[in-house]
Amino acid sequence: MGTDDTPAVAGSEITSDPDASNPESDPETIPGSIRESIAESVASRRAGYGAVGLAAFVAIWHLVSLTQPSYVLPTPAAVGATFIEEAASGGLTVAIGQSVLHWIPGTIAGTTLGVAAGVIAGWSRTADDLTSPVVRLLRPVPPLALIGFAIAWFGINHAGAAFIIAIGAFWINFYAAYGGVEGVSEDLLDVGRSLGISGDRELLRHIVIPAASPEILTGIRTGIGRCWMLVVAAEIFGVPGIGRRILRASNNLQVDVVIAYILVLSLLFLLVDATFRAVQRRLLVWRGEAR
Template sequence: MGRKQTDGGVASGTQPWIRYRSRIDSETVRSYLLGVSGVIGFLILWHLLSLTQPDIVLPSPIAVGERFVDELLSGDMTTALQQSMMHWLPGTIVGTALGVGAGVILGWSRTADQITAPVVRILRPIPPLAMIGFAIAWFGINHVGAAFIIALGAFWINFYATYGGVESVSDDLIDVGRTLGVNGNLATIRTIVIPSALPEILTGIRTGIGRCWMLVVAAEIFGVPGIGREIQRASTNLLVDRVIAYILVLSLMFLVVDTLFRVGQRRALRWRA
């Protein structure tokens, strides 16, 4: 009798969990199906529109797919992607690190914020593309100059996201931490401020990653080799299918990086649940 009651209790206790997992799985499947149907619908619409235009204006999805495969098999696409990664990766890392660091400092220290506020307000409206001339003069036409442009774009996004997250940390939460023995600025920032602002910080990093992929094309305008230069060359020669093929490379790379980052973001914020 005792064993049967125990088994029945376990079974009845697991039934809600099984129903919950089943609901989550069905929602995931439904989400994927809707996403796939959206992509198929987009491709159908694209194909129908391409029938009304010459290939030089809007090539069909099939033509773009063939061009994509040709560029991939020839090695040109892989080479261009590797070249772009040589300035996208360091630019994104440096800009993100500096932006998050500055956001934490200025968001926490009122004195530092007041000292730097005029300079920040002057520099913030300047678009990264306006700094291309400085990039060429300071670093030359190379990967370092392109990484500089990308880092600028990553810096401001991460700075304001982190600044807002740190500034919005509740004073009551800080008081509770001090009551529990968390004293000193560094200890408070490490154990209270950063964990509390982590959702905003991670959102800024994720947004900055996407922005940096957009800046890859702009950073390569002045001749740095990579995907952006290939797009520019194809545009000059009116090879629209090649332009779209390389744009798809940027989209796919962003999709891969964003998906991996979302997985890490969920794990980093799991404790909040």
């Protein structure tokens, strides 16, 4: 009897675990179609909440604008009419094109240099020691403080505005890449070496940069948004574009125009950010972290 009771107890213990008896409780065993359905449901719910929040924001804006003069806070309808008017006149397209002429080169230059410098400083202790004092000296300097240098070195043109934008992008990407590379596990490097990957170049290419890619890509995405913010600052000294249009409208108390062009900046950022998020998800799909 004693020998017969033992298997029965063991069997009851094994089957008492709900996860063990129900393979569907393990996310890895859920069919792909069901996972996609769940993801679509979550995305739909989030989109619905976002639409409700946006509608509430516009409603509050409308109610508050009714208590204020139009030169203080115009109604959403007035801003929409101004937006359509600017678009129809061609002024909106011209302003966007002018800003893009320095946003693109500034963002690319700042991002490229920032990532490269961050990877080098994060990987090489010698490079980190050499550059650390300079980094600590220059990092607190805001891009706006360099407007004088931009004018002296490049003039009042797109190159000067691109310089200001590049400075802002550089530091974000530098620290993101630096932190990502510095945080790569030594155990991961040992595994790479044991598999025959040797030399700084090979380790960086096959181990370090892929492991640090989430932080690097997050820095790039953050820098892209920061660069759109810097467009306004970069155009303070007279370079034409969206920011210059906002400043001129502010001086003339054309608040509807100011808000319309602020919305343009927001829409441009959302478009670029959505595009980059799609690229980021594709690049990080191998890690299972893309969201």
